[in-house]
Amino acid sequence: MPYEWDINEKGAPDISGAFSFEAGDPPAATLHLWPYRSLPRKGFVTFFAITCVLVLLPLFAVLGSPILWGLLPFIGGAIALTWYLLERSYKDAEILEELRLWSDRVELTRHNPRGPKQDWHANPYWLRIEMHPKGGPVENYLTLRGGERDVELGAFLSPEERAELYGELQGMLSRIRGKQHNP
Structure with a gap:
């Protein structure tokens, strides 16, 4: 798979009960996405x-x-x-997308090969992950809705990989939101 999760297993801080962007904690989970390289x-x-x-x-x-x-x-x-x-x-193919999840913030950074870095952030409580099976520019188009604009995620992945990522992302966001409400 041309993506991987880094999950912070150290546990939530004692003070807040959850990983917090405001407290300066590392993200609870980080997702790295990159295009598939068929010829290394x-x-x-x-x-x-x-x-x-x-x-x-x-x-x-x-x-x-x-x-x-x-x-x-x-x-x-x-x-x-x-x-x-x-x-x-x-x-x-030097595109890299990094999605970082805290209990109080979600950040997406896209490193473009020939252009400026693009950043986006939202509150995970208001974040909606949407999959557009037929309506987007590609099959199973994956978007994040929240903050001031909608952003695409993993447009370079295959439709099957985007569908799998959608399920994983929903589960991870549920875990993050659960930590937010259960200190």
Whole structure:
């Protein structure tokens, strides 16, 4: 799964009975989300080496002839373009979303690859997690409603992963709200 939960197991502070943003406590739970990488860096090196060998293999037939010099710029351009596009894909996938949950605050931070960091916060009591099975830009579109605006969560995840995350997030929010009301 391209997301993971970090749950603070130390227990709630004795004073407030719950993890509190206002008291400076660490979050009760933190969710990290990132896009799935089907080709890790090690695989990239292997793929690129095999691609170069396979593309350059036919050049042995024209070695020593003027045709080689006619083909070489196109083959070099194809290899360079493949490298550039794969690197661009890696850069685009450097998105990271962090959702932090306290009993009195929820924060979402999105780290964009080529843009400013985006922050959002709300009170967990008023927070609503909504899944739009068909109405959003993607299937099982997941949004958080609360605060001054609605925000999307994990739009880069698969529909099945968003559905699973929806259930986990509902459960975690219920636990956080329960701590808020049961000191």
